[in-house]
Amino acid sequence: MIFHIAKSLAGLIITLLIVSFIIFLVMQAVPGDPAEIILGMSAQPDTLAALRSQLGLDQSLLQRYLNWLLGLLQGDLGDSYTYSTSVAQLIGERLKVTLPLTGLAVFLSVLISLPLGVTAAAKPNGIIDSFASLFSQMGIAVPNFWIGLLLILGISLTFGWFPAGGFPGWEAGLWSALNALILPAVALAIPQAAVLTRVTRAAVIEITGEDFVRTARAKGATPNYVLWHHVMPNALIPIVTMLGMQISILIAGAILVENVFNLPGMGKLAYQALAQRDLIVIQDVVLFFAAIVIIINFFVDALYTVLDPRLRIRR
Amino acid sequence: MIRLFRYILTTTVAIGLLTINGVNAQPRNDLVLGMSVEPTGLDPTAAAPVAIGQVVWQNLFEGLVAINKAGEIEPQLAESWTISEDGLTYNFTLRSGVTFQNNQKFTAETAKYTIDRILENDSINPQKSLYKSISSVKAVNPKTLILTLSSPSADLLYWLGFPAAVMIEPTSEATNATNPIGTGPFKLLNWKKGNQLTLVKNEHYWGKATKLDKVTFRFISDPQAQAAALNSGDIDAMPELSAPELVSQFKHNQAFDTVIGTTSMEVVAGMNNAKKPFNDARVRQALMMATDRQAIIDATSEGLGTPIGSHFSPSDTGYEDLTNIWPYDPVKAKKLLAEAGYPNGFTFTMKMPTRTYAERAAEIMQAYYAMIGVTMILESSEFPAKWVQDVFKDSNYDMTIVGHAEPLDISIYARHPYYFNYHNPKFDKTIAEISNTTTEVERIAGYKKSQEILAQDVPALFLYAFPKIGVWKKGLQGMWKNQPVPSNDITDAFWSE
Secondary structure: HHHHHHHHHHHHHHHHHHHHHHHHHHHHHHOOHHHHHOOOOOOOOOHHHHHHHOOOOOOOHHHEEEEEEHHHHOOOOOOOOOOOOOOOHHHHHHHHHHHHHHHHHHHHHHHHHHHHHHHHOOOOOHHHHHHHHHHHHHHOOOOOOHHHHHHHHHHHHOOOOOOOOOOOHHHOOOHHHHHHHHHHHHHHHHHHHHHHHHHHHHHHEEEOOOOOHHHHHHOOOOOOHHHHHHHHHHHHHHHHHHHHHOOOOEEEEEOOHHHHOOOOHHHHHHHHHHHHHOOHHHHHHHHHHHHHHHHHHHHHHHHHHHHHHHHHOOO | HHHHHHHHHHHHHHHHHHHHHHHHOOOOOEEEEEEOOOOOOOOOOOOOOOOHHHHHEEOEOOOOOEEEOOOOEEEEEEEEEOOOOOOEEEEEEEEOOOEEEOOOOOOOOHHHHHHHHHHHOOOOOOOHHHOOEEEEEEEOOOOOEEEOOOOOOOHHHHHHHHHHOOOHHHHHHHHOOOOOOOOOOEEEEEEEEEEEEEEEOOOOOOOOOOOOEEEEEEEOOOOOHEEEHHHHHOOOOOOOOOOOHHHHHHOOOOOOOEEEEEEEEEEEEOOOOOOOOOOHHHHHHHHHHHHHHHHHHHHHHHOOOOOOOOOOOOOOOOOOOOOOOOOOOOOHHHHHHHHHOOOOOOOEEEEEEOOOHHHHHHHHHHHHHHHHOOEEEEEEEOOHHHHHHHHHHHHOOOOOOEEEEEOOOOOHOOOOOOOOOOOOOOHHHHHHHHHHHOHHHHHHHHHHHHHHHHHHHEEEEEEEEEEEEEEEEEOEEEEOOOOOOOOOOOOOEEEEO
16 A cells, blocks of 8 residues: 555656656747846846846756756745746635636536436436437537636626626635636536536446346346446446546636636636746646646546455455 | 505515615725736836836826826926936935835935936846936935936936836835835735735825725736626726727716727837838838728727827827828839839738737738738737747847837837837937937927938838727726826726715
């Protein structure tokens, strides 16, 4: 068990090292000078040189890479070039929006897709199944930011039940903050639910066709019992895999919805940092995303051993 | 039937009670303002982005002088000043009893510190070049500041009113980017980066108290989101709505005031004057005649915006309308092009920065030039990073299009090196002479002459002055219509109901 965790940890560190190397090199190759962007078109060469020196941009590539890694090992992510604040603080503030938003979106997505997928699979080609099929197709075809715009126009501006955008902060109260996250979460959840519905339906149909399910029915188990004790535990594996991938995508990829609803999340931070060539923020954020994906995969793997007893047996 | 009647009665009474409450309410003393770009820091003396001044200039920080909504210079922390005959000595009498928001006094020593800091060798002030004529600063006594110049600079007073020259306090200087300390009527309450920023009234302000107690700036980059926020009441005002095509919904809406003004930003299509065929003035003039400015304005900003004939905005004092020097005339354009040796036109590449107005304008121009046989190939250039490197620094371009937002920046055509690669000794001389003028009349005359030279020579295609599209809730007064300096001066704003 310890060996297993140690192996995963080693894998995490090696992957992060490789990612850090790649992102550092890529950002050096991309055209654009952070100092020029900060100081603008009127700045004189001596002013630019002074700022570059201040930001540490006049050091050699190797020196800068090592400085960055050393800082990371000590828990110091560095200071943003454009905001002059610690990157850790910036990421922390953005996570306060992105994590709850992702959580809410995943919750809604599972809430919609699991019942829908299972019911659709229970009676293939029935009414629910046709509806689920239609829902999946449309949900996958329509972009999430467009759904967001429709929600703003249709619900926010017409009925005023939810704000049309912006995030008041958790200090404004739990309900107030959640209110601002509901519509964006729905916009994110619908395409995810569409995919998850298809996966759920396919998984359940496939498992239902297996021999052991037929045996269980033959032995007199009720359809309900068969569904929850035999089918679902097996079907959960592809569903959980998909869910793990979706969570990783949501944490990094909600940028369009964040833009439409004007939420200060991680996606927006990454996008703004890239436009402003805030190299240190980009490097740290990419590393952070890589770490998140790896950690989520780790948990999904661990979940497999819980869901599938066969995997618990040591080789 | 009785039940229905009772229901209607209760509902009416309820609505009545609610609205009565509204009528008796005091006028609000807080304001929520929307801005499309968030400033990266709050120290306008250490970074260039215009958004910084748009939050803090005049609201939080003040300078020796201020620029008012008409673009004129007004005394601020300097009560009065005298300028010597030769224009080399400026003697400022400073206001007394002024304190910074951290209770430190403002004296001539503070002013000296501020200006010395702009000029020192490792200064990171983005506008340092504007003040380079200052050779020494002396604080004779707490109320008197003397600037000695190495050469006359008639615009120096104007530059001293800029966000880049606001007075800062030495002990708070290092943290001004995140915790700005100025002398202005508002001070910073908090800044939730990526989201919003709140200013509150400075109780110890030296001047006229503001009517507002609290101002919140919300940063909304998406134009649709801006419109949605206005409609839902999330923000009260959007001084610069990013999408002109959304204006019409507000124009017809009684709940809002829509005020269209001008900004100091000139949208010009710069040409690489060092490269063929743009080194020939006739080619540039022909292209100017082949460009229908109004069509570009109609396509990029719903007809809002002013055509310009030179590098000067209608909101700057001294503006001359020179659009009739090379008016739209495709027949004459083709003839002039043939005279220059291109009877069958030519092909070139337009590097457009990734900004909506630039991309749209470029597409319109492509169509107009095709009509006179000139082929324009469009290439996107990521803005700001790649564009600044490619076009601005390396001059690796034929033609580009960008908005120049700095007020009174016609002198960029006399700057060497600069991305236009334009060398006109006569123009350089005219610009240099403006610095030496001693009266306002002479200064304005100098600017007019420089405008005329550029209008004739067309080093860049002068397209239009960007409009300021202001939308705010009815009842909000004191907002600026024009933007002679990039700013959101809300010191005079108040609710009238």
